[in-house]
Amino acid sequence: xxxxxxxxxGRGLLxxxxxxGDRLYFSDWSSGEVLAVDLAGEGETVARVKSLPxxxxxxxxxxxxxxxxxxxxxxxREDDGSLVTHADLGRPxxxxxxxxxxxxxxxxxxxxxxMAGEEFRPxxxxxxxxxxxxSEVADDIAFPNGMAVTADNGTLIVADSYRRVLVAFDIAExxxxxxxxxxxxLGDGVPDGICVDAEGAVWxxxxxxxxxxxxxxxxxxxxxxxxxxxxxxxxxxxxRGTELFVVGARWQGMTASEMVVAGSGEVYAVxxxxxxxxxx
Numbered sequence: 660x661x662x663x664x665x666x667x668x669g670r671g672l673l674x675x676x677x678x679x680g681d682r683l684y685f686s687d688w689s690s691g692e693v694l695a696v697d698l699a700g701e702g703e704t705v706a707r708v709k710s711l712p713x714x715x716x717x718x719x720x721x722x723x724x725x726x727x728x729x730x731x732x733x734x735x736r737e738d739d740g741s742l743v744t745h746a747d748l749g750r751p752x753x754x755x756x757x758x759x760x761x762x763x764x765x766x767x768x769x770x771x772x773x774m775a776g777e778e779f780r781p782x783x784x785x786x787x788x789x790x791x792x793x794s795e796v797a798d799d800i801a802f803p804n805g806m807a808v809t810a811d812n813g814t815l816i817v818a819d820s821y822r823r824v825l826v827a828f829d830i831a832e833x834x835x836x837x838x839x840x841x842x843x844x845l846g847d848g849v850p851d852g853i854c855v856d857a858e859g860a861v862w863x864x865x866x867x868x869x870x871x872x873x874x875x876x877x878x879x880x881x882x883x884x885x886x887x888x889x890x891x892x893x894x895x896x897x898x899r900g901t902e903l904f905v906v907g908a909r910w911q912g913m914t915a916s917e918m919v920v921a922g923s924g925e926v927y928a929v930x931x932x933x934x935x936x937x938x939x
Contacts, residue, residue: 661930678896852892895935
């Protein structure tokens with residue numbers, strides 16, 4: 660059992676950890692920054708986008724895409740650091756993103772804005788195809804959060820936080836989805852950001868229960884990493900793929916003037932036994 664290590668402190672609402680190259684990339688929603696940090700804790704800001712939510716993914720060619728939620732755009736970071744439009748999503752209100760090995764991007768959105776007190780409506784997942792076309796590919800997800808694609812490009816898994824389940828879909832060659840099913844019921848678990856490992860298990864971060872949990876298909880709990888604050892998302896990476904990275908902060912509520920305690924955002928790493936697989 661690895662020991663939880665702290666790589667960075669003093670940030671805001673942290674989300675969207677992604678291991679790429681030899682560093683962990685993640686978003687600070689409070690400051691509108693995408694940052695990178697190495698295993699020694701040395702970090703830098705790589706992009707600034709005033710967006711809440713602010714989630715990222717990597718294209719197969721190594722370029723980053725960034726969800727600019729208020730603008731309804733999917734941005735692409737070019738090699739010189741400039742940001743250009745990768746796709747027009749058509750309206751604001753987007754949340755998480757994952758890109759599969761074919762270059763298909765899955766972007767989800769809630770059906771309502773809880774921060775504005777809007778009446779509940781279920782959310783959906785949209786596909787941004789490699790050629791830029793945008794289409795809805797799944798609906799009736801109560802509150803879609805983290806997403807992951809298995810290493811064979813065959814399955815998309817979506818965290819439905821409100822229903823406390825992980826939902827799975829079969830992915831066709833063209834990126835469309837079918838075969839919807841509940842992959843795991845999580846009991847009291849509230850899944851946010853997720854990732855998949857090489858044994859087909861899923862790690863999910865949990866804000867209200869202050870933990871990160873590894874579960875098998877159908878929901879058996881395989882391991883739990885306890886935190887002292889809400890866990891917003893997790894990713895596997897490192898040299899062997901066996902570092903579990905978790906981003907957390909002290910949660911104050913969706914309708915609070917500041918959703919997390921200022922400066923409480925931290926980045927953690929812990930060694931685990933099974934390496935990551937698939938995306939992110």
